[in-house]
Amino acid sequence: MNETLTEKEKKTYVSLYKKDTLSYTLTLFAILAELVYVISILDVMEVSFWMGVTVMVNIGMLFALFTCAVKMNIYDRQWAAIALLLGIYILIRQFVLVPFILRPYDRNTIIAAANIAGAVLIIAAGINSNAKSKRREKLQKELGGE
Secondary structure, X not given: OOOOOOHHHHHHHHHHOOOOHHHHHHHHHHHHHXXXXXXXXXXXXXXXXXXXXXXXXXXXXXXXXXXXXXXXXXXXXXXXXXXXXXXXXXXXXXXXXXXHHHOOOOOHHHXXXXXXXXXXXXXXXXXXXHHHHHHHHHHHHHOOOO
């Protein structure tokens, strides 16, 4: 069979095999912001039960963020939605948990900057991944459901 593809079809096929590197990169930067937050908050919060809870929650957060990065890199819309939820959690953590429960006595600016930067990065990654995933699904349907 001698099927020739138009230039548009070639570009469409190529785009189906590209990774979502922007969402992946944004999520890796969100992981960096999360690490800055963890180091800063653990250094300045009082030793209590909440310190252990903070460590355990942040281990889970880092795992979830890394999983989001890997899954969004291959256009998984479910993990894009989870990334949005993680971003919302980070904002709630900054404006509710940090000032009222964890109560750090120093480095409030660094903690706030890390949380807000992490939230913005992961929300942007989730939105970007969701949009690209929808576009990719549409292209796949146009090409015959591959």
